[in-house]
Amino acid sequence: MKRDTPGRILLDHGSGGLAARELVRGLFLRHLGNPLLDELEDSAVLDLAGGRLAFTTDGYVVDPLFFPGGDIGALAIHGTINDLAMRGAAPAALSAAFVLEEGLETAVLDRVAASMGAAAAAAGVPVVTGDTKVVPRGAADRLFVTTAGVGVVPAGVRLGAACIRPGDRILLSGTIGDHGVTVLTRRAGLALEGDLRSDTRPLHRLAAAVLAAAPGGVHAMRDPTRGGLAETLCELAERAGAAMEIEEAAVPVRPAVRAACELLGLDPLYLANEGKCVVVAEPGAAEAVLAAMRATAEGRGAVAIGRVTEGPPGRVEMRTAVGGRRIVPPLAGDPLPRIC
């Protein structure tokens, strides 16, 4: 069977790129669509119980389960906290649902659960409900976990692609590519991982600092996970109906990540991050937001990387280090499965 057999799910459909968008828009929204889901933000914001509640979910299927800097458990806790934080919510509680393969070493599950407990405690966000299913050998690969989360959105906070305006500045909390390249090299058993380490971490404190620094001046926040910074900016630009322009020289990439990317033929712009945040802020607020980001441990390396323009809706352009310009297209093909 050809990999691109029409009518079949391909690895691309899980990439966070164009194929994934088609699946979401062409299939899921057709059957499940409603005003909240249609927003396709990192979490839905509900008016509920007299307040505004953010609600999100993500499945984790990363391979290997353990990698330098983290594991599937910490990733699941951090990822869901981050999806809440990106809507401006204070994360309140998490759920965890496990699918386990019969025969999995209990010690592996124990280590994952311990990591989840430590990550939840460090973030101050408890896991309050859960579920476990076991499937026969061969019906799943060891362990998958799906987390969901709820959080409270403070009054007046409104964040999302729809709030972005031409002129806005694009800020990035630190280096890119660390998570993606770490998981890929570890999976491939490559020996170049000495300096590579996933950036998985919770971003809710950074997000709160950002919002406190410029109430009303922050328009959108996103964590550039699957599909990386490139896909995140393309999606934001498309949904904002605006263009974006970024400076290649301004985007920080650690030397070890850059070296690994060159060796493996990867573009760090498209690699998953699990502890980084893109902030789109009004020009007048950008300096204050940057300063607030840099004052946190997780945003110490924050930089301004570009701005929103009135160019063609959805177009992301990069000024290269040597002075040229190139279009940054949405992720298409070349999937990196099981990266998170």
Added chain:
Amino acid sequence: MKRDTPGRILLDHGSGGLAARELVRGLFLRHLGNPLLDELEDSAVLDLAGGRLAFTTDGYVVDPLFFPGGDIGALAIHGTINDLAMRGAAPAALSAAFVLEEGLETAVLDRVAASMGAAAAAAGVPVVTGDTKVVPRGAADRLFVTTAGVGVVPAGVRLGAACIRPGDRILLSGTIGDHGVTVLTRRAGLALEGDLRSDTRPLHRLAAAVLAAAPGGVHAMRDPTRGGLAETLCELAERAGAAMEIEEAAVPVRPAVRAACELLGLDPLYLANEGKCVVVAEPGAAEAVLAAMRATAEGRGAVAIGRVTEGPPGRVEMRTAVGGRRIVPPLAGDPLPRIC
């Protein structure tokens, strides 16, 4: 490798029975425990945003994906709505996270998503956020879906095993075993499924009717899914620190289900239900609650099946149809994997 190799996850750990309880208490609570998780109710109830919020999650790995009366998609929607409803919450919104196997026919996913959309619309509870991961061929069996849900708990409603008192009546909304036996016979390709049909359906309207009929008089509600009525009663009794006594003759089992169980050597008391509800109510409220249940489509067959006693904590005893008594033990071994 022996099936009972110590230190490995066994199918039993997903059964909803004793092994599953051990895994939850011995491993998950050790690492993730906190007052809300420790309650081990169908959903956690949070004080949040000025109201009380119920929050729950469940993974679905049922095999086959489609069966008479339902499919994995409808099951996921109903199951999460029901876990909210069992805490007395009005379900407000759901999430859905898919793990897909590369090569899955898109038509299968389309059919599942359509069923989820129809189930969500019929229940009046939207799916507001989601996620999709794709894993390479062989790393998962076609399609798993994990739903989470949030709902609002009305002021004054407090339900749970801890509220149960000796003397309480045990009510059941209808026949048992329908879902479990339908999935098992369909999976085995047996030809006796003409009269068998899953009972999957949402129970939030039934639950609301129950609570309206006797404010304060209802102590606990549970949907007897994995592990069936037997396991649900054993868990409730253990957690309530009370005993229970039920009448075998009062527990309704459809003739086709009984026949299939006899053929397959199964006890309907331990088979999963996906549209039934156990209600524990004060003696003085039981008649009103029963009448309210019977006035709903999903509770038309409601019956009183027994009562809570001051016997040994956790003991569930059944008076058999022929006048004897037998202990109904918690589920141990004999797992029925991938039933939901």
